[in-house]
Amino acid sequence: MDLFETLNPMQKEAVLATEGPLLLLAGAGSGKTKTLTHRIAYLVEQGIPPTRILAITFTNKAAREMKERISSLIENSERMWVGTFHATCVRILRRDIDLIGYDKSFAIYDYADSEKLMKETLLELNNSETLLNLRLKEIRSMLSAIGRKKDSLITPEICLELAADNYNEKQIAAAYKSYQRKLKKANALDFDDIIFKTVELLREHPDILNSYSDRFLYVMVDEYQDTNTAQYELVRLLSSKYNNLCVVGDDDQSIYGWRGANIENIRNFEKDFRNSQVIKLEQNYRSTKTILNAANAVISNNNGRTGKTLWTENPEGEKIHLHRADTDIMEAEFVKDQILTAAKSGAAYKDFAVLYRMNAQSRLIEEAFFKNGLPYRIVGGIRFYERKEIKDVLAYLSLINNPANDLAAKRIINVPKRGIGTTSVQKISEYSDKNNISFFEALKFSKEIMGGRAGAALRFVSFIEEISEQVLPVSEIILKVIHDSGLIEEIKSEKNSDNNSEERIKNIEELVSKAVEFEKQHEEATLAEFLEEIALVADIDNYNENDDATVLMTVHSAKGLEFKTVFIIGFENNLFPAARALNAEDDEQLEEERRLCYVAITRAREKLFITNAATRMTYGYTVSNNPSLFLKEIPSELTLSVGDKKKSHKHSPNQISTRESRQNVEKIFSKKPEVFNFKPPVSKKTGQYYIGDKVFHQKYGEGIIKQLRETSIDTEIIIYFNNETFTGEKKFLSSVAKLEKR
C-alpha cells in the first residue's frame, strides 16, 4: 500500500524526516497518531527491523492503539517495542535490576501501598512527638515532595545536600531516605522508582546502556509535553547512540505539571538536541471551525507558547451551547435531557461524553443517567484493582511472588481472621526490624516471639510456602488462595450491614477470569507478569469506545480521545479552574488549567455544551461559584445560551470579573477572593448572619463569614480572618461565639 496517499504535506515531511532529532509539534486532532504510525511503517519498509524501533507512550491504551494501527500497515510488527514509559522500564529492570541491588522478583507498589509505607516511615521518624496528628495530608504531601525529587533524579543523599539549613527540606530528605530503605527491604519499587531506577541502571552500567542504545536505531516518544526530567533522561540515554529521536507533543496540552511533568522539555527540545528539526502539524481534522476558534481564543491567553495556530477545512458547525443551571442537580438533569432527546432522534449514546474537572462530579450525572436508564460508563474513580477484596487476593499473590513484600504480608496475615491482631503484628514487626529480616521471614520465629500462640502464624507460613513451591497457572493459584485460605468462606459468612458480600465474591470471580484471560494471551504467564500488568493498568485502558454508552470522565482522562458531542460541566471558578490555581501566587497553575480547558474543548468534533450551576453542594456545604473565567475568553459570537435563564451567563455587577480586580481583592485578602460573592443561603435559622458579612471577634479581630452550616441545635460559622492579629480560618458556634456585626 502507498503510505503517503492519505497524508498531508506536513505529515509526509514528518514521516520522511527519519534521521536525527525531530520535534513534531502536533496540535489537537492534527493526525498525530496517524503520522507516527506511518512513520514507523515507513522505517520498516525501508528495511529497518521492527525489533530495532522503540515507541513510548503514556497509557496502555495509546500503546495498544499504536500497535494495532502499525500491524494494519505492515507485517511482523509484533516484536517491536511499543509500550508505556512504565512498562518499558519494567521490562528493562526485570532483566538486570539485580545489578543495582534489587531482586528480579521485585514488587510494584501502587499509590495506596506507598501511603501505607510512608505512614510507617513518618511514625518511626517522628517518634511520639507528632504521632497523634499524623494526618493523611502530611503523608500525601510528603509522598508528593519525594515523588518530585524522584522525577528530577534527585537521590536521598543529594536531597540532603541540597537541603542545607532548610528545616523543611531536611525533613523531606530524612523521610525520603528512610522510605527508600523500606522499599528496598521489601524489594519493591513505587511508580516513580520504576523510571528512576532504570535511569540509574543505565547510567551506572555502560554495558547495559550500550546494549539498548545500540539496539534502538529509532526512538519515538508520544505526548512529549508530559515527560518529566527522569523520563527525559531515559529517552536521551536510550537514543544516545544513533540520535534518531522523534518526540511528538503539544505544549498547549501539557496538563501534568502537578505530577512533575516539565513543559520545558518540549520547549527546549531544539536547544537540548543539536541539529534537530521541527515540524508543525497545524491542520485540524477533528472539530468544526466554531469549536476550534473557541479553543484557539482561550489558549491564546497563555504566555510562552511555542506558537502554533490550528486551522481546519471543516464546516463552521453549530454554536457552542452554554447553559447555566440553578443547581448542580439541575445541571445533571440538563445533560441527561439533552442526550435523551438526541437519542430519540437517532443519536447513539456513545457519541456523547461528559467531561469534568474532578471525579467527585460524576456522582450526580451518574444518578441522573441511572434513574433514566441512560447507558453510561464511568472512567476513573475507584479502580477495580483497588477494591478491598481484590487487594487482599493480590496481596497473597504478591507475597507468594516476593516474600520480602512486608506490606502484603501485613495486609493478609489476619485476613481471614487468624487471631493475629495488632499487638502480635507489632511484635513480629519489631523482631523483623531488629534482625533485619522480612516480616514473612520473622513469622517463622513466632514461637520465640509469641510463645504458645504461634500456631496460626506458622500455619500461615506453611500455607504460603506450599503454594510457592508449586508451579501452577496464575488462575489456579488464585483459586487455591481464595479457597484454602478461608477468604471466600469469611466473605460469605459476613452477614453484616452493607450486605455486599455477593458483590465482593463476584469481583473475586472477575479477577479469576481476568487471570484466565491473561493466560490465554501470554503463553507462559508468570505470577510476576500478571501482577505487573495489574499494577500498571489505568482505568482509561479499559475504556471501550465500541460500547454504546455515554462516557463520563475527567478532562485529564479524556486527553487523546474525541467525541461527536462533548459536555463540559461545572465550568465555574473554584472548580474549573480549580480554587488552588485561582488563588495561586503565580500564573503557572492557572495556565495549566487553561491548557486543560483547551484539551476539553478540542475533544469535541461537532457539538460542544458548556454548563455550570449557580449553586452546588460541595462536601456538605452549598456553595455558589462564579462562571469560569475561561468563559469570557470564548468570543461571544461563537456561543449561544440555552435553557430557561436567557441572560444567565452574564456576570452580575457585584462579581469580580476581571483579572485586575481579582488581584486587587487579593491584595486585601490574600486568599479565596470569591468567598465574598456568595449569595446569602436560603435559610431561616441562621438568624442575623450571612455569608460575606463582616464580623468582629474579641480574640481574632475582624473577619468575614465564609460558610454557615446549620446543625440541629446550633449554627456553625466559619470565619476567615486576615488582619494584624490573625490570619486564617476559625470555626465557631453562633450561640457561643461573641461576634459583633460590622
Place this chain on the structure above:
DNA sequence: CCTACTACGCTTTTT
C-alpha cells in the same frame, strides 16, 4: 481481639 460508632477531613487531576 473484634465490632460498632463517631468524628473528621476531603476534592484537583494519575502513570
Place this chain on the structure above:
DNA sequence: GCGTAGTAGG
C-alpha cells in the same frame, strides 16, 4: 455527603 480512620466497649 460520604468514606475512613480512630476509639471505646464488649
